[in-house]
Amino acid sequence: MKSSTAGLALLAATVTGLGLTACGSDNNTGPSTTGAAAGASSSAQCGGKNTLTAEGSTAQQNAIAVFNQAWVKECPGKNLSYNPTGSGAGREQFIAGHVDFAGSDSPLSDAQVPTAADRCGGGNPAWHLPLVFGPVSMAYHLDGVDHLVLNADVLARIFSGAITTWNDPALAALNPGVELPAAPITPIYRSDSSGTTDNFQKYLSAAAPQTWTKGEGSEFQGGVGEGAQKSAGVVQAVQSTPGAIGYVEKGFADQADLRSAMIDSGAGVVAATDEAAGVAIQSANFVSEDSNDMRLDLRSLYGTKQAAAYPLVLVTYEIVCSKGYDPDTSAAVKSFLKVASTSGQDGLADAGYVRLPDQLKRRLSVAIDAIQ
Known part of the structure; x- marks a missing residue:
């Protein structure tokens, strides 16, 4: 990541499966062949629809590009179209049902929690999955x-x-x-x-x-x-x-x-x-230790005085429906998130992010598997 500001300006509004440049348009979609039919070689489940939509955090747009490239590699024909409009806009678009999930550096507000549950099939809670960390x-x-x-x-x-x-x-x-x-x-x-x-x-x-x-x-x-x-x-x-x-x-x-x-x-x-x-990051605690809604209590992290710790860390979530997706969308969301939380972590350091700790990856895996 050594490009100039001009390189930053080339980051377009969507992330496509064409690489790490985060360039593309809202109309870009993957090939019509499904990942399974194309012979994906990994253990990732590649079912569901070919194109997902998401919107939100600009902070995670380069990480999303890394994840999307890994998803395309493991599930040929798949693609995520991500619109980096900011966390607030992403949450609003998710609640309105305009995108499949939101990328957000902040959890849903108390006022947004019930409206998000309404969007997720009428009462199913939305979950916060912390997938991207970075200083x-x-x-x-x-x-x-x-x-x-x-x-x-x-x-x-x-x-x-x-x-x-x-x-x-x-x-x-x-x-x-x-x-x-x-x-x-x-x-x-x-x-x-x-x-x-x-x-x-x-x-x-x-x-x-x-x-x-x-x-x-x-x-x-x-x-x-x-x-x-x-x-x-x-x-x-x-x-x-x-x-x-x-x-x-x-x-x-x-x-x-x-x-x-x-x-x-x-x-x-x-x-x-x-x-x-x-x-x-090791200092961060979950709001609830026994829930698939993995919101973090960041005060312990931000207030740390631990030696060698840089405390000003951004935590970004993927906000998803726990239930309420149609089967094709549910399968694709789970496929993307599973790849993002496993093999997709490999390229994060070069993009300026921190790999997920193993204990967090294990808990994420349980939550992703539970999405319906």
């Missing part, structure tokens, strides 16, 4: 500063307007020996309804509760800075604005060769790497 980069544009250390308290003050210049004493204390300029800070936030925003604000609430009092949710609450649409928009805004800092998935920051700040949670400075995010 969120604090990408910055500060000429001459190759290494920058932040913590949750300073981030909370930057994104609420309490710290406004790069040579602020709080920043200087975290970066001894670094010549920070007396330049204004421009926070860049997601202006669309974004699960990345929700996760970022939950991190600030958990890790800096005395400083971040603005609240949480998919809409940015800080009240300062400049807004940008979608992950690619945040990247472009940071690139074009000297003194800017924005939260965006590490894969997108890497694509654009943006610098990413390190975070000190109290146990040492940690860079935004897949390995460090993986250490933090």
Whole structure:
């Protein structure tokens, strides 16, 4: 993932089975031959319809491209058309029955839970399956500063307007020996309804509760800075604005060769790497330990002070019906998710994401098998 911002701009609205570039159109479909008839060689069940539709999180669109390529390989003729419009839009389109499942960086809201159950055959609950994890980069544009250390308290003050210049004493204390300029800070936030925003604000609430009092949710609450649409928009805004800092998935920051700040949670400075995010993921707990609805309680993760853990991690879900699909759709959804959670994990590191821990894969397998 070494392409430029121009490469990011080439990411089109859908992901097709043609490769990892996430390019395509809403009209692209796979061949008419089913995977079974084409002689798929793996143990994946390749039944059901050839084309699935999904919509939502821009954070996971590159991971979806990896999963789709693996699905096409194991089940020739299959294809997922994924529209990366943002988590909020994805949840709405799923509830409206316009797509087979949603990709979302945030779970359904309390108000959406009953309407999602209505969509799933009249009372069947929707399940949240955590399939994609990755570090969120604090990408910055500060000429001459190759290494920058932040913590949750300073981030909370930057994104609420309490710290406004790069040579602020709080920043200087975290970066001894670094010549920070007396330049204004421009926070860049997601202006669309974004699960990345929700996760970022939950991190600030958990890790800096005395400083971040603005609240949480998919809409940015800080009240300062400049807004940008979608992950690619945040990247472009940071690139074009000297003194800017924005939260965006590490894969997108890497694509654009943006610098990413390190975070000190109290146990040492940690860079935004897949390995460090993986250490933090081990701290996450499930809301319910005995349910196939696998929503995570992320406060334990975001508040971790474990050494070598990078705590600002994005968790993205596939939101699916537990029951209520027609048989062709159910079989295809299960096929895609099974491949995504197994062989589809192999290419995630190169795309800036973290492979699922084995214990999580085992629980996902049980939930996927239970979909009807």
